[in-house]
Amino acid sequence: MENSFTRAPFLEILILHQFLKKYSYRDILLPLINDLKLLYTEGLQVSVNGHNVSLKCALATISADNLSAHSLAGFTCCFNSGRICRFCMISYKDLRSHVNEDDVIIRSSQVHQYHLQALRESAGISKQTYGVVSECPFTELNYFDVTKTFPPDLMHNLLEGVVPLVITRVIQALHFLHIVSLSQVNAELDAFNIGKNDRANLPQKLPQSVLKQNTLPGSAAQVWCLFRILPFLIGHYIPEGEVHWDIYLKCRDIGDMILSPNILRKIIPFLSLQIGEFLSSFQSVFPKTFTPKLHYLIYYPQLILKFGPLKQLWCMRFEGKHQYFKRLSHNTCNFKNLSYTLAKRHQLRQCWELTSLYSLLQNNYTEGERAVPFRALPLEIQKGVIGRSEAEDIQGDERLGVFSSLMINNVKYCVGDNLIVDVDEDIPIFIKILKILQFRGAWLIFGKLRIPKTFERHYHAFKLEDQKEWILVQPGEEKEFHPLDTYVHDDTKYITLYHSVHSSG
Ligand SMILES: [Zn+2]
Structure with a gap:
């Protein structure tokens, strides 16, 4: 469902998992850690509108599944006994009875240092005692706090x-x-x-x-x-x-x-x-x-x-990239030095992609184009078009492009889809898209208003009431870019959201 571009993430290091047994995370990550130190102390010199600007960078968070997060951060990788949490000191057997953050002892940077020291120096301290196994290699970055940098994905x-x-x-x-x-x-x-x-x-x-x-x-x-x-x-x-x-x-x-x-x-x-x-x-x-x-x-x-x-x-985007590498390894059928093959192919591809100044933008496109004379459009749509300043001299036989779908600025608009065009007291206001027009270069999306009658908790969905009123929006004016489907149950129309929406402010 996520259409995020897999070309956005860059590749830093690619290794076969088997090397993690031979080398430590620190051995593998050291070039990256050294780069991160430089980016934090000296930064990058870039030219912005003719002025030299120094951009300093720091490692903010690390996204990973829990096993990888614990392994890299140096916490125990056992999740069914002992201290299973990288945020607190809870034991597996106590999970059930502690359902609030106030009920647990939170790990802090200072206490974590104490745990590492005890692990190194006290014979009676095992990896199970505190759930701490080793030092995270990123600790070499002096601002890095291992207890706060691995949010759950x-x-x-x-x-x-x-x-x-x-x-x-x-x-x-x-x-x-x-x-x-x-x-x-x-x-x-x-x-x-x-x-x-x-x-x-x-x-x-x-x-x-x-x-x-x-x-x-x-x-x-x-x-x-x-x-x-x-x-x-x-x-x-x-x-x-x-x-x-x-x-x-x-x-x-x-x-x-x-x-x-x-x-x-x-x-x-x-x-x-x-x-x-x-x-x-x-x-x-x-x-x-x-x-x-x-x-x-x-x-x-x-x-x-x-x-x-x-x-x-979240890792959704990175998993998409992972799929690209999996497909590539399958297609190249060259397993002599897989990391080298994949990294080289990836870098060449990214070089090509970055030659475009607009590499983050997808090409705009349309589907189902027809040319329709202005006078043949429904009256409500004619009114909407006439209301625009550039339409003063429009004639009845002027032809407008009518489309079944439009992809513009990475958002797809299709006839029949629902869009959130406003949010009132955290209640979304929808339109059902009925016409997509191009008029003298401008994109116009016409739809009929759908106002939620109620939020039906049992279905966790908004029960809709269709309005006769037509609404005109332009691409980018929607409040949420996910197009939504309508579901009909017992002759009642419902929309279920991907996530909650809020009125601004
Ligand atoms: Zn915890």
Whole structure:
């Protein structure tokens, strides 16, 4: 689902995992660490409008799955016993009873130094004592704090951890309570008329193992799609207020906030409360299951305050790059020195891409073009066009380009899609796109207003009321660039968001 460009991340170091057994992280990362030291002390000299400017750079955060984060940061890589957390001193056995950040002893830079020293000097201190195994090689950067630089990655932690856990646990409970069986879930998925935008991440059929395990098949994007459309598949089987379904809905509430690319500072205390409530409910409804990935949720609010929305730091984009390397290694069929082959091919490609000044912009394009005389357009659209200053002299036989879709500035607009054009008291106001026109070089998107009648909690979706009013927007005026699909259930139209949206301010 993520259309982020895989060409944006640069390649710094590429090694085969087997070398990590022979060499240390420090050996491998030393060239990068030395570069980072120089970037921090001397910086880069660049010319901006004829003035020489010194840009200094520092390492802000490191995005990785939990295993890699612990391995690189020097914490224990065991997640089912002992001290499993890189943020606090909690033990695995106590996870269940500590669902707020205030309930745990947070690791600090000073205490971490003490742990490392004790590990080096005291014979009685083992790697299990503090959950600290070694010093992180980035500690050589004098500003680096290992206890705060490895925020949980939303892709691995939420979409491949918490979300599959919640979905599988809820489906298991509903199956064994005979509310909705796994085969009914799959039958609904088979018959489901998935929206055009969500179709790219159509969830996979759920295997029998879902009744025993906490994992889901498919990519993180497919799991996210299932998470969003699940109420439309099975919501009608489930009684309102069903206790297991309530866990799913609570998880949607916090998922919406956490996955937002814009998070208001004022909602952070509310997010903390919601996370605490979700974790308390989860452990009372599913007392036998509590994973470290659930525990890491308690740090999200503080980490968002520190780093901004964590979605900006997630691994989704890097995983896309990883897929590129996997495809390339398959295609080149040259395994003599794989790292060299992949790095060289990548660098050549990036050189070519960077020769364009606008390498971050995708080419604009259109689909389904027709030329339509002005007078043949619906009256409301004619009024909208006439309202523009450049349309004073328009004649009835002037032809305008009418398109079924438009890709411009990396955003795709399609007839039939829903766009958020305003947010009022945190409620999104949608339009359904009905016409895309090009008039004397300007792009005009016409749609009919869709105002949410209510937020239906059981479906975690906005119930829509179509308005007769036409709205004209221009590309870039939308409040959120994800096009949204409409879902119809019991003759009622719904839209489910990717994340919460806020009125500005
Ligand atoms: Zn912790």
